[in-house]
Amino acid sequence: MTRDTSSTTPEILRYTAFATRPEGGNPAGVVPDATGLSDGRMLAIAAELGYSETAFLTPGTGRGAYAVRYFSPLAEVPFCGHATVASAVALAARTGPGRFVFSTAVGEVPVEVAADADGVLRATLTSVEPKVEDVSEGDVAEALALLGWAAADLDPDLPPRVAYAGARHLVLAAATRDRLARLAYDFDGLAAYMTARDLLTLQLVWRESTHVFHVRDPFPVGGVVEDPATGTAAAAFGAYLRELGAVGAPAVLTLHQGEDLGRPGLLHVELREGDARVRVSGAAVPIR
Template structure:
């Protein structure tokens, strides 16, 4: 637990059971009294890629009430506890963040017990289920409706120039696309693991392009096996060089693979992220035939002060 200007801030890492792995996030379980500037200040002082703030909870009848560190969220018709959540990077608010959602769900599960949660985000409604498996808590989020679109050739050329990636270093089997599952991500596939490992990009140039295209991260991937990928996510628009484990991008990538016919309609995928940063994490992506939404799951743990 941390105290930042009188605000109770919890710190969790998502997608790893090791506090030194995965992606850390700040979690404020009662942000009902904070305005935008205060939430941004907390996120900036923490310095994590994103932090999550519960600004209220939904009662069974749909009425929103202030959140509280000692009170459970209201239960909807399904019995799920329902909350309103917002996400801030050190530089700006973002519409959705997967790892901070997982971190918040785990914090709530430790306080109130495992079960079903529903988060109202700027991107839409995101259900999360937390279970206990072998002594560990595991959270599974269900994305909003995804979408996959082409990227203009000039924009692709600019992205590659900012990364200093020759076009010949791309894997032609995984074409560049912009994928959305709560936030927009440019998917670029490296032909080799060595290409993915060598990430030295022009921060300002890539940030400018991402602002113009309304991108949250670049999802850089390398396919190690039919259902196993290594991924990296530059995040200059959030004020950090790289995001260690990116649930929103994982959901978007699952939607991309299905839309391009690169995996079966029903598939279970494993994404390894953070290894090149010294913060290894594992994200599990599930696709279900007949259900457009994508499920992303992982473990997590509290980070000590």
């Protein structure tokens, strides 16, 4: 008979991803063994932690194989990049660097963990097959109104699109860094807008140079005003840039996120020639 563990308190780790210091990046909860936990218990744990996502891992039969589910404080989400990086690094801290395979709601996600010269563990996830879709002028206008942006605030060289690499994100490129820095929006209105269109975040970006970007991600559907570092959106954004022809493969992009929140994070996005999938890399460290 299988023991019901849904009411027990599992081991919960706290990591921040896409940073080398605990005060940077995006915090995530990691439950390394969620065997037997009910959906309600996982949601309750995620809500209690209050991070944008918590990852719940169930060990598989193969070495480095895990089934993973992700919960925000409000609901389960299909995939989360920063919690994937945090989980892989947390596992590698115990078993050593190497390869992990996470079975998620959107498919298998391989993750490689290696230690850099300073001993910091860094993870590289490989996204599921991405796709990029057009978005109607009406949908763009409504999103801009909810953000308090004007059409003139957009960069005409990076048009709005919906990009997917495990979750859907509306990409809106600001014409200036100042416009990106001034983020104040209709929380409930944007949450309803995004829910109706199956959007996980808005990927708001400003291009500093060809391969360097600053990004921000409102996340009201998860009960969070803003995600400090968003690996899933970073992968989708890499696919978006390639689809537009704004960058060519091979290329490595640098994304700065969290600076406006006081939690600076650094994400690297790799596009490989002949491979549609996108790789997102970053460090992770425990939160003491």
